[in-house]
Amino acid sequence: MKVLLIHSDYLRYQVKKKTPVAEEIDDSMKEGExxxxxSVFTAVEKSDEGRVPEVVSExxxxxxxxxxxxxxxxxxxxxxxxxxxDLSDPKTAVEVMKGLEEELVNDYTVKRSPFGWYKAFQxxxxxxxxxxxxxxxxxxxxxxxxxxxxxxxxESLESTWGVLDTDGxxxxxxxxxxxxxxxxxxxxxxxxxxxxxxxxxSKRTGEEPPHISLMKRHELVDYEPGSDPGNLRYYPKGRMIxxxxxxxxxxxxxxxxxxxxxxxxxxxxxxPTLKSYLHRFPARQYSIETPDKDVFLRFAxxxxxxxxxxxxxxxxxxxxxxxxxxxKYSFRVEQRGELTGLRRLRAFTMPDSHALCADMGGAKKxxxxxxxxxxxxxxxxxxxxxxxxxxxxxxxxxFYEENRDHLVDIVKNYGKPALLEIWDxxxxxxxxxxxxxxxxxxxxxxxxxxxxxxxENGERYGIKYVDENNEEKHPIILHLSPSGAIERVMxxxxxxxxxxxxxxxxxxxxxxxxxxxxxxxxVSEDQIDYVEELAGKFENVRVDIDDTDRTVGRKIRDxxxxxxPYIAVIGERExxxxxxxxxxxxxKDQKEMSADELKSELSKKQGKMPDxxxxxxQHLSKxxxxxx
RNA sequence: GCCAUCGUAGCUUAGCGGUAGAGCGGCUGGUUUGUAACCAGCAGGUCGGGGGUUCAAUCCCCUCCGAUGGCUCCA
Numbered sequence: 225m226k227v228l229l230i231h232s233d234y235l236r237y238q239v240k241k242k243t244p245v246a247e248e249i250d251d252s253m254k255e256g257e258x259x260x261x262x263s264v265f266t267a268v269e270k271s272d273e274g275r276v277p278e279v280v281s282e283x284x285x286x287x288x289x290x291x292x293x294x295x296x297x298x299x300x301x302x303x304x305x306x307x308x309x310d311l312s313d314p315k316t317a318v319e320v321m322k323g324l325e326e327e328l329v330n331d332y333t334v335k336r337s338p339f340g341w342y343k344a345f346q347x348x349x350x351x352x353x354x355x356x357x358x359x360x361x362x363x364x365x366x367x368x369x370x371x372x373x374x375x376x377x378x379e380s381l382e383s384t385w386g387v388l389d390t391d392g393x394x395x396x397x398x399x400x401x402x403x404x405x406x407x408x409x410x411x412x413x414x415x416x417x418x419x420x421x422x423x424x425x426s427k428r429t430g431e432e433p434p435h436i437s438l439m440k441r442h443e444l445v446d447y448e449p450g451s452d453p454g455n456l457r458y459y460p461k462g463r464m465i466x467x468x469x470x471x472x473x474x475x476x477x478x479x480x481x482x483x484x485x486x487x488x489x490x491x492x493x494x495x496p497t498l499k500s501y502l503h504r505f506p507a508r509q510y511s512i513e514t515p516d517k518d519v520f521l522r523f524a525x526x527x528x529x530x531x532x533x534x535x536x537x538x539x540x541x542x543x544x545x546x547x548x549x550x551x552k553y554s555f556r557v558e559q560r561g562e563l564t565g566l567r568r569l570r571a572f573t574m575p576d577s578h579a580l581c582a583d584m585g586g587a588k589k590x591x592x593x594x595x596x597x598x599x600x601x602x603x604x605x606x607x608x609x610x611x612x613x614x615x616x617x618x619x620x621x622x623f624y625e626e627n628r629d630h631l632v633d634i635v636k637n638y639g640k641p642a643l644l645e646i647w648d649x650x651x652x653x654x655x656x657x658x659x660x661x662x663x664x665x666x667x668x669x670x671x672x673x674x675x676x677x678x679x680e681n682g683e684r685y686g687i688k689y690v691d692e693n694n695e696e697k698h699p700i701i702l703h704l705s706p707s708g709a710i711e712r713v714m715x716x717x718x719x720x721x722x723x724x725x726x727x728x729x730x731x732x733x734x735x736x737x738x739x740x741x742x743x744x745x746x747v748s749e750d751q752i753d754y755v756e757e758l759a760g761k762f763e764n765v766r767v768d769i770d771d772t773d774r775t776v777g778r779k780i781r782d783x784x785x786x787x788x789p790y791i792a793v794i795g796e797r798e799x800x801x802x803x804x805x806x807x808x809x810x811x812k813d814q815k816e817m818s819a820d821e822l823k824s825e826l827s828k829k830q831g832k833m834p835d836x837x838x839x840x841x842q843h844l845s846k847x848x849x850x851x852x
Numbered sequence: 853g854c855c856a857u858c859g860u861a862g863c864u865u866a867g868c869g870g871u872a873g874a875g876c877g878g879c880u881g882g883u884u885u886g887u888a889a890c891c892a893g894c895a896g897g898u899c900g901g902g903g904g905u906u907c908a909a910u911c912c913c914c915u916c917c918g919a920u921g922g923c924u925c926c927a
Contacts, residue, residue, distance in 0.1 A: 378925085430921050441863090449900090449918055507926080524927085554927080559853050562925060574927055659927090671927055709927040748884045773884070781888035795886055807887065814887070852863025852877060 225272050225279050225320065226307040228265040229290050231355035233348035235263045235300045239341045245314035246340035253338045261298035262291050263347060266324070267307035268317040276316060280323035283361045287328060294354055299328055301336040302345075307358075314340060373503040377651045384648075385419065387412075388617065389641040392632040399425050412641055414663045418614045419643055421669040429666040434722035435715050436565040442786070443850045445566060445714070454563045454570030456711075459850045460839035461739040466573070466710055468737055471834040473575045473601055473707045474550050480597045482548035482577045487528020489553070493518040497685055498527060504653040504680065508557040510570075521555035525576035526703065530685040533580065538689040543699065544590045545580040545689075554709075566715035567670055573710040580687065580699035587677055587700040588630045595637055595658075598673040598706045602660065604833065605713060606734035607720075613672065614663060615642035619656035620649070623677075627656070634658055653680040654703070662716045665723055672708030672716065721787075730810050732787045736833035739840070741766040741826065743783045747776055747795030754799050759842065761819055765826050766838045771845050780807070790826070 236257040239249075264287055272279045291299060301324055305311055312320075318339050325336045337343065349355055387395045387407045397406035402425065409416035420426040439445040444462030448455060458466060478484055491498050493511065502509065502520070509520040522528065529547045538545060553571040562568050579594065581587040599609050607613065615638045617631055624631070624646050635642045642658075654676035661669045681687070682698030691697050707713055721731035735741060742765055744755045752771055759767045770779045776793060783791045791807040793814075798804060804822055806815050817825075840847050 375925090424923080428922070432920055436920085447919075453918075556926080558926075559924075561853070561855095561921090561923080564920080568926065572927065576927095669926095674927070705927060707927095712927055745887090747886055750884080775883095775885050775890055776887060777885085778889055779885095779887090784888055791887085793887060797886085805887085849862075849877070 225269055225283055225361040226267045227283065227286065227359050227361065228304065228307060229287070229357040229359065230263040230265070230347065231294050231296065231350045231352070232258075232261055232263045232300075233350060234259045235261060235302070235345065235347050237302070237337050237343045237345040239338060239343050241342040243340050243342065247314075247318050247338055249338045249341075253336075256300070256335050256337060258298050258300045258333075258335050260296060261300050262287070262294065262296045263300045263302060264324075265302050265304035265307060266321065267303070267305055268312040268320045269308050272312050272316060272320065276319045276323060279320055279361060280327055283320070283324055284327035286359050286361060287324070288331070290354075290357060291332065296332075298333045299335070301325055301334065303337065303339045372505055372507060372509075374506040374651055375508065378506050381651055382648045383618075383645045385423070386644045386646070387415070387641050388631060388635050388644045390636055390639065392635070394644065399423055415614050415641060415643060417663045417667045418616065418661055418669050421663070421667055422616075422643070422645070426667040428668070431666060433565060433567065433664060433666070433668070433715075433719065435567070435718035438718045438722065439566060439714075440851050444718075445711075446851065452570060453560060454558060454568070456566070456569065456571075462714075464739055464836055464839035465714060465733070465737050468834050468836055469605070469707070469710050469713055470550055470552075470573065470575075471836075472604065473710070474548070475834065476597065476601050476604070477548045477575060477577050477706055480546065480577075480594070482546035482579075484548045484550075485529065485532060487525065487532065487549060488522075489551075489555075490514075490519040490521050491527050493520050501526070501530075501653070501681065501684060506652060508559075510555045510557055522551065523556045524554050524574060524703075525549040525551045526578070526681070529576075529578050530681055530687060530701075533578075533687045534685050536687075538580065538687075538699075540582055540689055540691045543580060543582045543689060544586060544702075545699075546577060547579075548575070548577040550575050566711045566718070567668075569709075569711055572712070574705055575707055575710070577704045577706060579702040579704070580682070580689065581702065582689070582691070582697070582699060584627070584677075584700060587702055588627065588633070591630075591675055591677065591702055592633060592637060594675055594702065594704050594706070595634065598660070598675070598704070599638075601707050602673065605707065605717070607662075607716060609660075610639045612662070612720075613660040614669070615640070615658060616645070616661055616671075617642055617656070617658045618645040618647065620647050622650075623655045630656075653684075654678045660708070662712075662719070664719050665726070670708075670712060670715065672712060673705060674708070675702055675704040678703055730787075732789060732809055735789055735829045736831070736835075738787065738789050739766065740768050740786065740788045740838070741830075742790040742792065742822075743768055743770060743788045745770045745776070745779050745783065745791060745793045747793065749773075750796070751794050751799060755794050758794070758819065762823060762826070764830070764835055765823075766836075768838060768840070768842050768844065771843045784809075789829075790822070792822075 239254040301321060303321055321336060321339055325334050328334050385397050387397060395407040397404055443459045446457050448457040507523045509523055511518060511520050552573045554574045555571050558568055558570055579590050581590050602609055617634060657674055657676040659671040660673040661671050663669050678701040681701055687699060688696045689699055717733060725731045744759055744767060746752050746755045755769055759769055789809045792804045803816050803818060806817060806822060808815060
């Protein structure tokens, strides 16, 4: 907001004509006069939008200061658009004007000239040294809040788009009047959706994503209104699924050769290195006060791993040097309207692995090694590649010109055409990144896997290695999330079940993630002892027992609603024959098999995926309900 | 953060100026069941929090909190 303050003998105005943005006024405001006053000409600006309370309070303070210095008791507020080339919307402007009036009216006689009218006015300026002052009021935002410069810069970032195909050919694309020019997407519908999403041209269905009701209905995850938005609660089944995914991803990353570490979740806001990095990362952070210093919560593992790497002694023989941490949690204060279910959170679990590489050649080579790791992890989670996720590459113009070969290698390795965004300038610490994106049925894109080439932080953090010639060098650093946030993996799996259902396929989770893998279902009380003994034979299988007194039909229905992959009904017949009648999810008929046959089938299904015990009591009669 | 919509029992929801009704779930009793819902009874509500208008507010207004959609953005 800009203000021009004039110590006046008088100011008089008369309303002449309405402009299209005029506020409604009654006759009393149509003309006004004030003598011996401070005239405050005011222009509310674009940057004031959404910050009305701060602008009003800081503006009022400036006015008070001036009024006190020159000793006036009367104030005339006068909207004056010509003070600024970048005006706010009229609604904000009126709110600010009214706010200033309200703020000052208790201590001064205040008049306000109406907003949005052509007016004639007569002004007499006293002309003493303090009689004319202009001020710019820039609201600071909340106290202590630091906004990343990368976040601000991002708004002005300009880029061009293309499709890079598996032959290495780049097709430049753009959207004109809703039509895409430059590439035929008929074979790549999801990639088209990805592009439309990125360019804000996607047609959204406006429906709530199905995973939200699923995560509640299946007692996996829920909102916790007692916390901050985007910080969730996990019920036993959700915790188990999340735990298994965490175990799996971490194990795979260790097998790739990364050294697992753990680092603090909070860092000194005034540490020069950290502070400068903060401004290169496009995110908002939680800030908290400790008894001694102001700290922020990490939004990735970078801080801890880089501070550790700074203190390490590293030889070129140790490169590529791979570090890994499962961040529980990473925190980002996403804007309120950006949060949804498990898709976008303020506290999330991100597997984060950095690789220190000697030079660009080493980095490019290592990125491909890690891409294979990521592909293998995603396939293990039963998300099929490349069909089910879309590859997006982003880089600076310079990188494209100098390292085009690398972009083509990535696309070839992925196995289908990818979207490429080229930035005209570099705003971030990385010069190139790729992502695997999940496109949900309503056209929203969510990034899972991502790896970045970072050319800044080696130097920023003073991370050094000694090369063959005994010279100290800063490494290039890769930042990989090999699966994407664990919550987002769960989001993807749940969204996929909803998609299955819409195609008439019975929805289910991957077998190794099913909270109950097999349910034993005694027909009557008489079989309970037999069933309990039977359950004991299935080691390493999550078997539970429906010992409620419901009818068989009802027990089946309940088990089906829980998506249980194997349901075995045990009545007099099965006890007598020592066989099992098994209902296998997705198959039409029941199958009769022996316990051993079933055991080997289940063990084959489990494969080498991580295993955990039942997250709830084995007997259904002993289970509380967490939701509804 | 902005704009719009929404918030009624544990869950899903009806009612919308005159003081709240259902289904599911829970509890109790009966039933012991053969492949997607057994029967009956009972308990359960500061109608998201606070403030205001009104003789009277779940209903109208303000505000805060929470949720969803859109904008923007990301793992």
